[in-house]
Amino acid sequence: MxxxxxxxxxxxxxxxxxxxxICSLDYEKDYELLFSVRLAAQCTDERVNKVTPALFARFPTLEALANADISEVEQYIHSTGFFRAKARDIVLASQMLLSEYGGKVPGTMEDLLKLPGVGRKTANLMLGDVFHVPGVxxxxxxxxxxxxxxxxxxxxxxxxxxxxxxxxxxxxxxxxxxxxxxxxxxxxxxxxxxxxxxxxxxxxxxxxxxxxxxxxxxx
DNA sequence: ATCCCGAGGG
DNA sequence: CCCTCTGGAT
Incomplete structure (x- = not known):
């Protein structure tokens, strides 16, 4: 002890x-950090930073991601591994952010965990880095x-x-x-x-x- | 063969 | 608690 x-x-x-x-993932918008953390599952941040610029350029808004063809998202993130689950989570979470949370990433553990592909690790990172909650x-x-x-x-x-x-x-x-x-x-x-x-x-x-x-x- | 800033399901 | 999902680097 x-x-x-x-x-x-x-x-x-x-x-x-x-x-x-600080976090070594590159991002500009809150939801970009959320999805970058999802992509970082069993993958280096370095590799995530290589695919996210093209992904967020092709789908530049939450609306674009929500309406994206999942198979096309898969192509952009393929090299990060677990690409099927990650692509599905990104599109479904984008839809939920728009329909349930006014297009904003929610700031509580309870709401963050409702998003597909968001577990405690991702939720805690968002609470700490975006919402500056102490004790995370x-x-x-x-x-x-x-x-x-x-x-x-x-x-x-x-x-x-x-x-x-x-x-x-x-x-x-x-x-x-x-x-x-x-x-x-x-x-x-x-x-x-x-x-x-x-x-x-x-x-x-x-x-x-x-x-x-x-x-x-x-x- | 093991690891990379995991999540979801059984 | 366990397992599966997946590609890339060492």
Whole structure:
């Protein structure tokens, strides 16, 4: 279990390393971020940023997306994977945004979760980045992995459990940016396949480092 | 073979 | 809890 001081130290260390605690998806409109996050499921943000400019140029409004032929949307987003479900979600969610929410992305967890293709991860990201709700935790693959290694959670891989555990220990005004910084850290240093512990500033507070790197268990 | 800022259904 | 959906990169 981490003390409040240790958590604060981790938060500050990451803030110093990655001053911008922001999302790396490119977007202009709120709904573009919503759909970009949907496209980012099991896909890199880098690849999403390669397909969204053409997609949002071909369908420049929510109305255009709502009336789009799903098979044509599939062609634009094919390289992001899960293209059938993603294309269907984008078109159906566009229709629902227009019919139920006046063409605006809703700002509550309850309403966001009603949109097809929007789960807790996407909803939390919108609440944090667009609506600036304090205490938001975006429990994505990087967040789950790294906070588990650090010992900020019990090691569970269940996104909702991780979200709830982190909510209890993270400063509400820092939690959203902190999650974005974990993404950067997951790409550059705490890489899933091989963590670069030698160059990690979080070593002093990391359970994985102290157990498996500093003093490897010899079996 | 494993991972990438997941969601939905059983 | 489990499984499936999908392509690209390493």
């Amino acid at each position: 981490k003390s409040t001081e240790e958590v604060r130290a981790i938060v500050e260390a990451l803030k110093e390393l990655y001053p911008d605690g 935790v975006v429990a994505d693959t990087h967040c789950i992995r790294i906070t588990g290694l650090l010992g900020l959670t019990d090691g569970s891989k269940d996104p909702t459990k991780v979200e709830m555990q982190l909510r209890k220990v993270l400063p509400p005004e820092e939690s959203n940016d902190f999650c974005h910084r974990l993404v950067f850290h997951g790409r550059a240093v705490c890489i899933a396949r091989r963590p670069q512990c030698g160059e990690c500033v979080l070593r002093p507070w990391c359970d994985y480092f102290s157990k498996n790197v500093a003093e490897p268990a010899k079996d």
